[in-house]
Amino acid sequence: MNRRHVLDLDDFTADEIELVMQTTDAMKEVLARPIRRVPPLRGKTIVTLFYENSTRTRVSFELAAKNLSADVVNITASASSVTKGESLVDTIRTIQALGADVIVIRHSQAGAPYVVAQHLRGSVINAGDGWHAHPTQSLLDLYTIRERLGPVAGKSVVIVGDILHSRVARSNVWGMTRAGARVTLCGPATLMPPLGGDGLPPVTVDYDLDRALEGADVVMALRIQRERQTGGMLPSLREYVERYQLTPARLRRARPGALVMHPGPMNEGVEISPEVAYGAQSVIEDQVANGVAVRMALLYLLVGERTTELAAAPAPVGARR
Amino acid sequence: MPEMLIRGGRILDPSQGIDQVDDLWIADDQIAGLGPPAVSRHQNSTQPIVVDATGCIVSPGFVDLHCHLRDPGFEEKETIATGTRAAARGGFTTVCCMANTNPPIDSRAVVEYVQRTAHVTGVVRVLPVAAITRHMAGQELVEMGELAQAGVVAFSDDGRAVGSSRIMRYALEYSKMVDRPIAPHCEDRDLVSDGVMNEGPVATRLGLKGWPATGEEIEIARDILLAELTGGRLHLCHVTTAGGVELVRRAKEKGIRVTAEAMPHHLTLTDEWVAGKRWDGRSAEPYDTNTKVNPPLRAEADRRALVAGLRDGTIDCIATDHAPHTLVDKQCEYDFAAFGLSVFETALGALLRLVQAGDLDLPTLVSRLTVDPARAYRLPYGTLRPGAAADVAIFDPSAEWVVDPSQFASRGRNTPLAGQTLRGRVLVTIAGGRIVHLADDRRLAQTPSVREHVR
Numbered sequence: 001m002n003r004r005h006v007l008d009l010d011d012f013t014a015d016e017i018e019l020v021m022q023t024t025d026a027m028k029e030v031l032a033r034p035i036r037r038v039p040p041l042r043g044k045t046i047v048t049l050f051y052e053n054s055t056r057t058r059v060s061f062e063l064a065a066k067n068l069s070a071d072v073v074n075i076t077a078s079a080s081s082v083t084k085g086e087s088l089v090d091t092i093r094t095i096q097a098l099g100a101d102v103i104v105i106r107h108s109q110a111g112a113p114y115v116v117a118q119h120l121r122g123s124v125i126n127a128g129d130g131w132h133a134h135p136t137q138s139l140l141d142l143y144t145i146r147e148r149l150g151p152v153a154g155k156s157v158v159i160v161g162d163i164l165h166s167r168v169a170r171s172n173v174w175g176m177t178r179a180g181a182r183v184t185l186c187g188p189a190t191l192m193p194p195l196g197g198d199g200l201p202p203v204t205v206d207y208d209l210d211r212a213l214e215g216a217d218v219v220m221a222l223r224i225q226r227e228r229q230t231g232g233m234l235p236s237l238r239e240y241v242e243r244y245q246l247t248p249a250r251l252r253r254a255r256p257g258a259l260v261m262h263p264g265p266m267n268e269g270v271e272i273s274p275e276v277a278y279g280a281q282s283v284i285e286d287q288v289a290n291g292v293a294v295r296m297a298l299l300y301l302l303v304g305e306r307t308t309e310l311a312a313a314p315a316p317v318g319a320r321r
Numbered sequence: 322m323p324e325m326l327i328r329g330g331r332i333l334d335p336s337q338g339i340d341q342v343d344d345l346w347i348a349d350d351q352i353a354g355l356g357p358p359a360v361s362r363h364q365n366s367t368q369p370i371v372v373d374a375t376g377c378i379v380s381p382g383f384v385d386l387h388c389h390l391r392d393p394g395f396e397e398k399e400t401i402a403t404g405t406r407a408a409a410r411g412g413f414t415t416v417c418c419m420a421n422t423n424p425p426i427d428s429r430a431v432v433e434y435v436q437r438t439a440h441v442t443g444v445v446r447v448l449p450v451a452a453i454t455r456h457m458a459g460q461e462l463v464e465m466g467e468l469a470q471a472g473v474v475a476f477s478d479d480g481r482a483v484g485s486s487r488i489m490r491y492a493l494e495y496s497k498m499v500d501r502p503i504a505p506h507c508e509d510r511d512l513v514s515d516g517v518m519n520e521g522p523v524a525t526r527l528g529l530k531g532w533p534a535t536g537e538e539i540e541i542a543r544d545i546l547l548a549e550l551t552g553g554r555l556h557l558c559h560v561t562t563a564g565g566v567e568l569v570r571r572a573k574e575k576g577i578r579v580t581a582e583a584m585p586h587h588l589t590l591t592d593e594w595v596a597g598k599r600w601d602g603r604s605a606e607p608y609d610t611n612t613k614v615n616p617p618l619r620a621e622a623d624r625r626a627l628v629a630g631l632r633d634g635t636i637d638c639i640a641t642d643h644a645p646h647t648l649v650d651k652q653c654e655y656d657f658a659a660f661g662l663s664v665f666e667t668a669l670g671a672l673l674r675l676v677q678a679g680d681l682d683l684p685t686l687v688s689r690l691t692v693d694p695a696r697a698y699r700l701p702y703g704t705l706r707p708g709a710a711a712d713v714a715i716f717d718p719s720a721e722w723v724v725d726p727s728q729f730a731s732r733g734r735n736t737p738l739a740g741q742t743l744r745g746r747v748l749v750t751i752a753g754g755r756i757v758h759l760a761d762d763r764r765l766a767q768t769p770s771v772r773e774h775v776r
Contacts (some may be wrong), residue, residue: 107654
């Protein structure tokens, strides 16, 4: 892969996405082994720098890096300390001086990974920045669809929920359309950002979930936050549930066997009913599992030692086989 | 002081409808007139200082109704000394500095501090704008009578909206007694909230919080209605939207006393610059905080409407909103960065793009930088009429140069134009009869006494 950073999917070509998918296949094979550890990142240092809470994404990156034999340093920072005078740039310079090959950053401000990329000699992976992008989430979503339904091209994907504040929605609009899917964004009008023009690639917008679901191959529910009600954007969560909760009855409008996805963390009983979340069509746990493989693939493609094949790491001296 | 002769330039003075190649004479720090050597006119035995203006435009010095000199209080961003030197480099000879200093310009003492500091350390004329409300808090009016007497040219809480319609009404009423305009920063705080860039598809793509055009237009509409109600003089700061231009147009048709300004960046840049667009086609990284300004860079349709408004006079004049900041203020996440651009030194070069693109003719551009702003605030500047203060900008409209903020006179290096090539550069600026900027020594015929007149 001819790139240094993964900041967004807007600059990924369809070929690059396919390369990530194929590399992920190889990583899945590694993960299926009894010893899930290969050496291509030996001697590399991966720093996860999280300015926002996250369980699955941080752990997923950490496991991915460790599976590739990298050293991992986890830093959790408070975004509030930035306003107290500790700047992001200072932090990056410090990490740079300590020696990092890759910084995986999660930040509540859109564009923060671009600031990091400008001040770091190594690679930057965006693990979510504000409302802007969450490229690795979209790549794992793409992989999960591909694994279950085959090629993503031509599939109909419905993303439902708080689109305005969702980096997952934005990255998936790029990723899914680049891979050839048709995307429908669905949610209340107050939570729908201005589209068209110089913005995101063309998508369909529908405020009516029942209609949007007709013939869908994939439906992805997004987390809805309570602040949207207190902020005046929603009359009540009750009405949201009424109109937008993904229920078994609604799901029947989609194509038989349509996949149910959610980037997590879920509000069960709000944007998704438990029956659907844990039902036969749900691939939510696959998403989490595939996350590790996709992130291994990206780390490998960005900084992996290409001469090293994905052979198993030599067993530690004295280990019994 | 010897006379000064500006020789062989294209004299462009919209205040008198002059556009001709001629010589311009300066004597006693005033414009003496045009025409051939007039030794008889000026009984002065010393040799004049000669400035060669061949191939250049000779225009009245530019008048800027809106800039931030940051002094007192934010001297790390700019001082009156550095800000006026930056202004001089941009061809500006009169600048009106906004009140959002620390302490704000809301008392006679601070007005006098600015005037005195400008007199001692400045190189161009500085006319303070006072706040509308005490401490710019939006609650109580400043002492407009005393401040007008002290010499402020307008009242503005720029940087902050006057949220209360009631206080805005009182301001427009009361200011009639001192005959100074009220110059609001129009921003509906409730609607705009913490928006950081123009609301629209580009903000959607970047995931940045939108600052909707409507947030500006609501207050423009309100203030126009209040101006109609009160008969006060309203000068709208930094109009940026197509809807805003339309509101001003209708207000003028109704005879409401309103004037409006637009900024070089809103006339030439769009919100695509936040996403990395640049003129030279080599796109920059997105989220360059040097594109963050309030009001924000708008959509292309807004920019076009603004240029059309400038052309037909709906927008009376161009002002810079020069807003210098330190590197620390800008080297951070977009949301946390300060709003504002360093504009003085790039204003003319950027604006000439409009002329080069055929969107505006040069005399109109010069008019909007000179006599038009002067009229809006009723200032006796922006003209080459005999007897006027000798404020002159001499620029070469075809000189190409690359913007290098490290070479700015301003302490603010916060411009999105870094690395861009501009065509058109101010070579000489004369303020009050003194040469305050000289980009090219060869323009000055070397007489022994010349150096001491270059400040």
